[in-house]
Amino acid sequence: MVNRSALSQSKFAHDPTPVYFKLQKILLEQIESGQWEPGARISPERELARMYSVSIGTVKKAVLNLVQQGFLYRIQGKGTFVAGTTLKRESLRYYRLLRNLLDDEAVLKIKFIELTERGGFYPANRQLGLRLKENLYEVKRMFFTGKKPVIYSISYLPQKMFKDLKDLTPSNFERDTLYHTLEKRYNLPTISNQELFGAVPAQEKIAKMLQVPVGTALLQIEMLSFTYRQQPYEYRLSYCITHERKVYAEI
Amino acid sequence: MVNRSALSQSKFAHDPTPVYFKLQKILLEQIESGQWEPGARISPERELARMYSVSIGTVKKAVLNLVQQGFLYRIQGKGTFVAGTTLKRESLRYYRLLRNLLDDEAVLKIKFIELTERGGFYPANRQLGLRLKENLYEVKRMFFTGKKPVIYSISYLPQKMFKDLKDLTPSNFERDTLYHTLEKRYNLPTISNQELFGAVPAQEKIAKMLQVPVGTALLQIEMLSFTYRQQPYEYRLSYCITHERKVYAEI
DNA sequence: GCTCATTTGTTCGTATGTATC
DNA sequence: TGATACATACGAACAAATGAG
Numbered sequence: 001m002v003n004r005s006a007l008s009q010s011k012f013a014h015d016p017t018p019v020y021f022k023l024q025k026i027l028l029e030q031i032e033s034g035q036w037e038p039g040a041r042i043s044p045e046r047e048l049a050r051m052y053s054v055s056i057g058t059v060k061k062a063v064l065n066l067v068q069q070g071f072l073y074r075i076q077g078k079g080t081f082v083a084g085t086t087l088k089r090e091s092l093r094y095y096r097l098l099r100n101l102l103d104d105e106a107v108l109k110i111k112f113i114e115l116t117e118r119g120g121f122y123p124a125n126r127q128l129g130l131r132l133k134e135n136l137y138e139v140k141r142m143f144f145t146g147k148k149p150v151i152y153s154i155s156y157l158p159q160k161m162f163k164d165l166k167d168l169t170p171s172n173f174e175r176d177t178l179y180h181t182l183e184k185r186y187n188l189p190t191i192s193n194q195e196l197f198g199a200v201p202a203q204e205k206i207a208k209m210l211q212v213p214v215g216t217a218l219l220q221i222e223m224l225s226f227t228y229r230q231q232p233y234e235y236r237l238s239y240c241i242t243h244e245r246k247v248y249a250e251i
Numbered sequence: 252m253v254n255r256s257a258l259s260q261s262k263f264a265h266d267p268t269p270v271y272f273k274l275q276k277i278l279l280e281q282i283e284s285g286q287w288e289p290g291a292r293i294s295p296e297r298e299l300a301r302m303y304s305v306s307i308g309t310v311k312k313a314v315l316n317l318v319q320q321g322f323l324y325r326i327q328g329k330g331t332f333v334a335g336t337t338l339k340r341e342s343l344r345y346y347r348l349l350r351n352l353l354d355d356e357a358v359l360k361i362k363f364i365e366l367t368e369r370g371g372f373y374p375a376n377r378q379l380g381l382r383l384k385e386n387l388y389e390v391k392r393m394f395f396t397g398k399k400p401v402i403y404s405i406s407y408l409p410q411k412m413f414k415d416l417k418d419l420t421p422s423n424f425e426r427d428t429l430y431h432t433l434e435k436r437y438n439l440p441t442i443s444n445q446e447l448f449g450a451v452p453a454q455e456k457i458a459k460m461l462q463v464p465v466g467t468a469l470l471q472i473e474m475l476s477f478t479y480r481q482q483p484y485e486y487r488l489s490y491c492i493t494h495e496r497k498v499y500a501e502i
Numbered sequence: 503g504c505t506c507a508t509t510t511g512t513t514c515g516t517a518t519g520t521a522t523c
Numbered sequence: 524t525g526a527t528a529c530a531t532a533c534g535a536a537c538a539a540a541t542g543a544g
Contacts, residue, residue: 016520018530018531018532019531019532020531020532044508044509044510045509045510046508046509054532054533055532055533055534056533056534056535057531057532057533057534058531058532058533060510060511061531061532068319074509074510074511075509075510075540075541076509076510076511076539076540076541077508077509077510077511077539077540077541077542078508078509078510078540078541078542079508079509079510079541080509080510098447100374100378100447100473101378101445101447101473101475102377102378123351126353127351127352127353192501192502193501193502194352194499194500194501194502195499195500195501195502196349196351196352196497196498196499196500197448197470197472197493197497197498197499197500198470198493198497198498199450199451199468199469199470199471199491199493200450200468200493201468215466217450217451217452217468217469218450218468219448219449219450219470220450220493220497221448222351222352222497224352240450242448242449242450242451242471246447246448246449246471246473247447247448247449248445248446248447248448249445249446249447249448249500249502250443250444250445250446251443251444251445251446251500267538267539269511269512269513270512270513271512271513295527295528295529296528296529297527297528305513305514306513306514306515307514307515308512308513308514308515309512309513309514311529311530312512312513325528325529325530326521326522326528326529327520327521327522327528327529327530328520328521328522328523328527328528328529329521329522329523329527329528329529330522330527330528330529331528331529
């Protein structure tokens with residue numbers, strides 16, 4: 001044994017990986033494994049420095065990198081905390097509907113339609129990295145601006161990841177975004193999103209839901225959400241009426 | 252005079268702004284004002300430390316923040332350089348067309364259609380922050396996957412910002428993206444993008460261009476591009492056929 | 503409202519490693 | 524090989540915010 005932390009380098013067996021990076025990986029491991037829940041305070045820098053026999057500057061660098069990446073946040077005088085789906089990731093949480101690029105975001109109201117259990121099917125299970133026979137939850141919701149329906153969305157979630165999802169009440173789905181609900185209930189923050197935008201004519205069923213004529217041009221959004229370790233957990237199809245407001249993205 | 256650099260604090264007139272932040276602002280000022288062109292090497296950290304009478308660690312912090320924000324990049328052993336539209340901003344440079352979320356990006360070919368001078372008009376000049384009577388360039392292009400037209404785009408650029416744009420040849424527009432062309436010719440990197448996605452039925456003219464029936468559901472993208480200091484420089488309307496491939500975004 | 507212990511933030515400086523040319 | 528420049532690591536000192544008493 002060369003040293004207790006195994007972070008610093010042995011004199012032989014030269015490992016070029018920086019110490020701060022190894023520490024960073026160790027901390028990330030703890031966060032991702034759920035040992036530390038969102039909002040929990042982690043050890044202060046001095047303590048980490050002592051625990052891993054590194055300098056405070058090195059701890060600071062590791063921690064600040066994780067802050068930068070959005071996994072932690074720090075409050076001067078209080079401590080360093082595990083972040084959930086927060087901060088700069090705020091923007092991915094929701095549909096953002098604007099009349100034009102200078103407009104303010106419209107406030108959306110959510111209406112829960114139904115939650116059903118169903119068998120797996122091709123595009124969803126493929127994107128979610130599941131075997132075809134694995135079962136899914138299907139969550140249908142409608143979004144309104146004022147009294148006008150604007151978005152109809154169908155989410156597919158792996159049953160094995162969300163054991164007692166069907167115990168949730170409609171108001172759980174209506175008072176908060178799906179992101180928040182899943183984060184709070186399953187301790188599962190959202191790390192990234194992929195989206196595909198397309199235009200489709202409204203089919204009969206969807207046209208009826210959205211109260212538009214069949215064939216109306218609708219914006220279709222195919223979305224895949226990821227949590228830690230690039231693990232996909234939700235595949236969502238949305239259909240949006242974009243006559244009045246359009247869907248905003250910023251890069 | 253308290254000290255030559257004015258970065259450190261006077262004993263009186265207590266300014267809580269950190270020194271590294273002031274230095275950061277000074278450096279950003281130089282970059283944004285165009286005094287340092289993209290690719291140019293800036294002074295080494297030791298020299299900056301001497302010039303502004305601060306420690307090397309403080310210079311490092313300021314510079315690394317600007318690296319983080321994408322304004323600079325560093326190469327160990329070589330120096331610190333001014334970035335153009337590069338690195339993590341790569342993703343905003345182009346339409347990304349995918350069949351599905353696991354597909355590879357399609358390769359697009361650009362066809363230049365025409366560049367015309369025109370008067371200002373409401374939505375464009377409004378978004379570009381111009382007075383209504385200021386003139387614009389209008390650039391029409393078509394994008395193909397293989398031999399199929401997939402995107403028709405119309406860009407509006409302020410004439411006063413791009414003096415001799417009409418001297419460019421079609422091949423200038425076809426061999427490179429508009430981003431690259433403008434960056435190289437006008438030293439104008441792209442810092443951010445705003446986009447609005449909507450679905451519209453194809454009108455006669457556009458349907459003809461894209462070789463689809465009138466009324467086909469098309470994805471409409473309204474885009475505004477910004478350079479330094481949140482200065483908008485291009486307003487673009489695109490119409491995309493999304494039957495085969497859809498437009499990808501990642502958050 | 504004040505003081506104190508705790509914790510993060512800023513700034514300094516030094517030494518050494520590593521990449522480039 | 525040597526000079527230059529960035530990267531890593533250490534640690535000290537003080538500032539500023541927080542919360543408890």
